[in-house]
Amino acid sequence: xxxISEAQPAAHAPRRRSVLARLKGNWLQFIMLxxxxxxxxxxxxxxxxxxxxxxxxxxxxxGFLPQALNFANYPATLAVAPFGTYLINSIIVTGSIxxxxxxxxxxxxxxxxxxxxxxxxxxxxxFLLQVMxxxxxxxxxxxxxxxxxxxxxxxxxxxxxxxASGYGTFxxxxxxRQVPQELSDAARLDGCxxxxxxxxxxxxxxxxxxxxxxxxxVVTHWNDYMWPLLVTNSDNVRTLPIGLGLLAKSDSGADWTxxxxxxxxxxxxxxxxxxxxxxxxxxxxxxxxxx
Amino acid sequence: xxLNVARARRNEALLAYAFxxxxxxxxxxxxxxxILRSIxxxxxxxxxxxxxxxxxxxxxxxxxxxxxxxxxxxxxxALYTLITIPLAILVALLxxxxxxxxxxxxxxxxxxxxxxxxxxxxxxxxxxVFLYAPGYGPINEALTFLGLPRLxxxxxSKWALPAIMxxxxxxxxxxxxxxxxxxxxxxPSDLYEAARLDGVxxxxxLIHITVPLISPTLYFVIVIGLLHxxxxxxxxxxxxxxxxxxxxxxxxxxxxxxxxxYQDIGYASTLANTLLVFVLxxxxxxxxxxxxxxxxxxxx
Numbered sequence: 001x002x003x004i005s006e007a008q009p010a011a012h013a014p015r016r017r018s019v020l021a022r023l024k025g026n027w028l029q030f031i032m033l034x035x036x037x038x039x040x041x042x043x044x045x046x047x048x049x050x051x052x053x054x055x056x057x058x059x060x061x062x063g064f065l066p067q068a069l070n071f072a073n074y075p076a077t078l079a080v081a082p083f084g085t086y087l088i089n090s091i092i093v094t095g096s097i098x099x100x101x102x103x104x105x106x107x108x109x110x111x112x113x114x115x116x117x118x119x120x121x122x123x124x125x126x127f128l129l130q131v132m133x134x135x136x137x138x139x140x141x142x143x144x145x146x147x148x149x150x151x152x153x154x155x156x157x158x159x160x161x162x163x164a165s166g167y168g169t170f171x172x173x174x175x176x177r178q179v180p181q182e183l184s185d186a187a188r189l190d191g192c193x194x195x196x197x198x199x200x201x202x203x204x205x206x207x208x209x210x211x212x213x214x215x216x217x218v219v220t221h222w223n224d225y226m227w228p229l230l231v232t233n234s235d236n237v238r239t240l241p242i243g244l245g246l247l248a249k250s251d252s253g254a255d256w257t258x259x260x261x262x263x264x265x266x267x268x269x270x271x272x273x274x275x276x277x278x279x280x281x282x283x284x285x286x287x288x289x290x291x
Numbered sequence: 292x293x294l295n296v297a298r299a300r301r302n303e304a305l306l307a308y309a310f311x312x313x314x315x316x317x318x319x320x321x322x323x324x325x326i327l328r329s330i331x332x333x334x335x336x337x338x339x340x341x342x343x344x345x346x347x348x349x350x351x352x353x354x355x356x357x358x359x360x361x362x363x364x365x366x367x368x369a370l371y372t373l374i375t376i377p378l379a380i381l382v383a384l385l386x387x388x389x390x391x392x393x394x395x396x397x398x399x400x401x402x403x404x405x406x407x408x409x410x411x412x413x414x415x416x417x418x419x420v421f422l423y424a425p426g427y428g429p430i431n432e433a434l435t436f437l438g439l440p441r442l443x444x445x446x447x448s449k450w451a452l453p454a455i456m457x458x459x460x461x462x463x464x465x466x467x468x469x470x471x472x473x474x475x476x477x478x479p480s481d482l483y484e485a486a487r488l489d490g491v492x493x494x495x496x497l498i499h500i501t502v503p504l505i506s507p508t509l510y511f512v513i514v515i516g517l518l519h520x521x522x523x524x525x526x527x528x529x530x531x532x533x534x535x536x537x538x539x540x541x542x543x544x545x546x547x548x549x550x551x552x553y554q555d556i557g558y559a560s561t562l563a564n565t566l567l568v569f570v571l572x573x574x575x576x577x578x579x580x581x582x583x584x585x586x587x588x589x590x591x
Contacts, residue, residue: 026393031311035386036403039461042418043406045429049421058427104317107310117304129324132574136521136543137567140550140559141325141332144339164317192305223411225525230551241411245529248417256421263414270409277403281470282401 045236046267050074052258056258061171073261077247082235083265092223093158093228093239094279100159101217102210105168110198112182113171113176130166135227143230157231158239168213175209176202212284222270240266332560339554345432360537361562362547363567367452368541370457371523372573376516379460383467383512387498390468395400401472405465412462412522416529419458420445421536444529448538455539456524463519467512474508475501510581516575542566 037124049057050073052066060233077083111117135142142161143152151157179202187197203210223239238246247262274281333352338344355361359400386404390397407415422430423444431441444454478501486496502509519525524543533548535538543563550559 009567028389032389032394032400032586036400039403039407039465041429042415042422042461043410045422046418052400069517105315110312111307111310115307115310116300117307118306123315126323127314130318131518131569132431132571133322133567134518134521135321136524137570138322138325138329139543139561140546140556141329144328145325160317161321162320164314166318169314169424173348199461199506219409223409224411225411226522226528230526230547236404241413244411244417245413246527247415260421261295263418267410274406274409278398278402279372281493 009137011145021082040216044261046263049256050264052257054255054257064189076264077258077262077265080262081243081246083234083240083243085236086238086240089155089237090222090239092155094218096155096159097162097221098214098217100163102214104164105172105213105263106198106203108164108169108195109172109176110202112173125152127166127169130164131170135161139227139230141244146231151231153232153234153237155237156236158224158228165217168217171209171213184204211280215281215284219270329560329563329567332556333558333564335557337556337560339550339556346467347557351558354558355561360540363537364542364545365565366524366564367537367539368569370390370541371452371456371541374516375456375459375463376520378456379463380467380509380516382460382464382511383471383499384389384502384509386464386468387471387475388501390472401430401469406468407462407464410462412525413529415458415462416526419532421453423454442452447543448535450530451538455523455530458526459523463516466519467516470512470515471505471508474505478504506581511575513581514539514574517570517577542569563579 048066050229051069052072053070056066108127112120112127146152146157146161151160183201183205184197187201192200223241224239225245228239228242229245232242242268244262247259334349334393336347345540389401390404393509399588408416422428425431425441425443425446426445430444434441442450445451482500482504483496486500521543523541524547527539527541527544531539533544539573543566546566547561549555549562
């Protein structure tokens, strides 16, 4: 490489290297900063547009920034559709799915990780089959099933297809398997049954995995558009993303200022949570990738 | 004694089945039953809400082979999946490698690339319709500023699908990046150091050291990516409704059109089965070609 390693006095070597490292760091900054800005630009555009007036958006002479901060779009958007109802529905649907999933995946993962029984492998592959065939691939027949149950246009229609999770079971089983056998043996000697061991030993130890799965589940179902779109058709059961979609259509699709204000309203709860818990959030998310 | 062991074993099996039962009920109703039923529907003439069902045999499948629109839709789906997912993973890999170094403001960078994952697909779709607007959209303004010709984007049958691909790369790369970043953290840094001292250049280190070492994760990301490609339905529904001239019509959307708009459940099921076979085939192909070459470093 360079001549540094050959004739440099030993005392200067570390300093020289740190200068080099700093240069290299800056070189990366010069590339990464514009790329990051490019990635951020849609979000910046959403916020700026939500603060503009309608005329400003279409005026080619108007600048990049809004001429005056105009917050009128926010109440105007909220008046278009019952966003309060949508918000409550979104919370009910997302919360119920998560609660039900945590129960089903904990039980199933424990069975696969710690119990011996006939047909274990076959049953495990059947669970993984669901990962390959999510509802988005078989939505048509699921729609018909729910129609036969008389569940179309109800909140449960958006919840029941997601109660079992092959992905969650798989993630949790991996974590359960890493819990040392001695711990559950000790708990058994103390007189704990399987439920006791599960509750007092396993669940506290796999908290990071539970959080990671919870985040994935909440983000997925809070943002889900396709399934609620197919199974609902009235305001009282609709969720936030559907409300947002309606906004796009109701005003012939060109009222960008209100649309962007609506987008900010729908996006902000998750983004805010993300900014506040950024470290924890990303650590948990990264945790799932390792396994 | 052995009687006790046998009884304990039986009790354990019963407990296991009891633990699996809640999941299995829901999997049976919403995964296995629909797949079987979809196969049965595809062999019949089924109309939504009509109790009369006629046996058709392979007729729906023959119709599929003759359906010119199906082939176009299938080509769009394949094109979207085979271009978007590898490109998004490549971008994610480069971002992950860049962020794996000691860069100042790493938290901000991670957030900047990850936040699109958190935005609902419907919101992302609408925002990009605005960004792509031919008359006043910022992307065309930027093209003009750079002295490049303006494009019709979503209104052009040539550029509409690439426009959705570009948007998808923006949306997914952050997710893949985070998973890859986690894997990179586990690669021992002395390996890089040794290679660097041996005069191996950065791109070569990426190809010959980084990629093989994180290949299990890369493999995982490819499979996750293939499954994420179902989400294109949301973008197509919000941004183009399959247009212009079916340039962005994809299998999930075509199933929706046939099943929900024309109420032809039999044919829509035939299409759905084709989609399942396509995705399963891709995953199988990936596992045969790449899965065998995955290196496991210190695998437990």
